[in-house]
Amino acid sequence: MTGIYLHVPFCARKCPYCDFYSVTYRKTLAEEYVQAVIRNLNHYQIPDSVDSIYFGGGTPSLLSIRNISDILETCDKNFKLVSPEITLEYNPSRADFQYLSDLHTAGINRLSIGTQSFSDSQLKLLGRTHTAEQNLQTVRNAYQAGFENISCDVMLALPYQTEEVLSGTLEVLTSLPVQHVSAYLLQMEENTPFYTNPEILDNLPDDDVSADRYLQTVHTLEQAGFYQYEVSSFARPGFESRHNLKYWFCEDYLGIGAGAHSCIKNRRFCVPKEIDLFCKNPVQEEITISETACNPEEKLMLALRTGRGVPESALSPNARKKIPLLIKNHYLVQKSGTLRLTPEGFAVSNAVIAELLE
Numbered sequence: 001m002t003g004i005y006l007h008v009p010f011c012a013r014k015c016p017y018c019d020f021y022s023v024t025y026r027k028t029l030a031e032e033y034v035q036a037v038i039r040n041l042n043h044y045q046i047p048d049s050v051d052s053i054y055f056g057g058g059t060p061s062l063l064s065i066r067n068i069s070d071i072l073e074t075c076d077k078n079f080k081l082v083s084p085e086i087t088l089e090y091n092p093s094r095a096d097f098q099y100l101s102d103l104h105t106a107g108i109n110r111l112s113i114g115t116q117s118f119s120d121s122q123l124k125l126l127g128r129t130h131t132a133e134q135n136l137q138t139v140r141n142a143y144q145a146g147f148e149n150i151s152c153d154v155m156l157a158l159p160y161q162t163e164e165v166l167s168g169t170l171e172v173l174t175s176l177p178v179q180h181v182s183a184y185l186l187q188m189e190e191n192t193p194f195y196t197n198p199e200i201l202d203n204l205p206d207d208d209v210s211a212d213r214y215l216q217t218v219h220t221l222e223q224a225g226f227y228q229y230e231v232s233s234f235a236r237p238g239f240e241s242r243h244n245l246k247y248w249f250c251e252d253y254l255g256i257g258a259g260a261h262s263c264i265k266n267r268r269f270c271v272p273k274e275i276d277l278f279c280k281n282p283v284q285e286e287i288t289i290s291e292t293a294c295n296p297e298e299k300l301m302l303a304l305r306t307g308r309g310v311p312e313s314a315l316s317p318n319a320r321k322k323i324p325l326l327i328k329n330h331y332l333v334q335k336s337g338t339l340r341l342t343p344e345g346f347a348v349s350n351a352v353i354a355e356l357l358e
């Protein structure tokens with residue numbers, strides 16, 4: 001099964017911590033961009049069935065319903081869709097019930113809502129354009145509009161994010177009709193205003209505090225019935241994101257749009273991050289990143305970051321010698337020959353995986 005990723009590189013305003021590729025939304029440019037997306041969807045042939053379509057960004061919820069319907073109709077016309085999970089990343093500045101309801105009617109069946117926090121002061125610090133109340137309204141309106149598969153984002157390791165502040169966010173989140181949570185640690189990216197902001201730099205939590213906030217999130221979500229199926233993702237049973245799992249299990253996905261990434265039959269490629277070029281070219285330009293993606297080592301590394309883990313027998317004899325100590329230090333568990341990271345192991349997954357694949 002293949003997934004389709006549609007990149008929508010428009011935002012109402014740039015958040016000061018974000019280095020994703022996006023430009024300020026303009027209706028005429030967005031219309032032109034959507035036509036280029038459709039042109040590309042008509043160009044590619046996908047022999048396998050498609051079980052996942054993902055509108056990511058940027059801010060896909062800036063697109064009109066007509067734009068989204070046209071894209072979905074093109075997918076339906078060109079590809080073998082098999083009960084696809086169709087996700088759209090949603091910015092809660094638009095808590096509008098009618099738009100949510102129209103999205104659901106258009107065929108979107110999963111929303112990934114960029115709530116980030118349910119604390120107004122944290123949202124303000126992040127430069128988000130919505131309030132905690134708009135987060136609540138968006139989730140409630142989405143549920144009322146018929147969405148039964150709702151994911152919310154939470155950002156961790158933020159300045160001033162004490163245990164109490166995070167606990168307030170998690171308490172609200174777990175009381176809502178939400179089936180999936182993506183919890184990300186704030187990354188300080190070069191070339192963003194955060195990177196040189198003295199207030200942010202002076203108040204960033206250290207690694208130990210960041211790990212505490214992460215573990216607090218894991219434990220609170222587990223108690224609320226979510227299970228951790230990869231390093232940053234938590235789902236109620238049956239609500240894991242198909243789109244996410246394609247990345248982790250090296251399944252094929254085709255990315256369309258300026259800056260989109262793809263992996264098809266072990267070839268990883270991307271499209272230049274230039275909207276004008278994407279709109280102008282009859283077919284998007286592909287830049288090959290690797291012809292040997294999803295090799296055994298990469299598969300092992302990715303699978304280790306998931307709750308499924310890896311068979312111990314897949315590791316080298318040298319790596320296997322390190323397992324007892326990693327288990328003793330509570331970073332790994334072993335059950336029926338399968339090794340998995342514990343929550344403590346997920347908190348330092350890069351280091352543990354580097355140790356095992358050294």
Ligand code: SF4
Pocket residue numbers: 010011013014015018019020022057058059091114
């Ligand atoms: S965080 Fe999301 S809304 Fe903010 S600039 Fe980045 S892509 Fe846009």
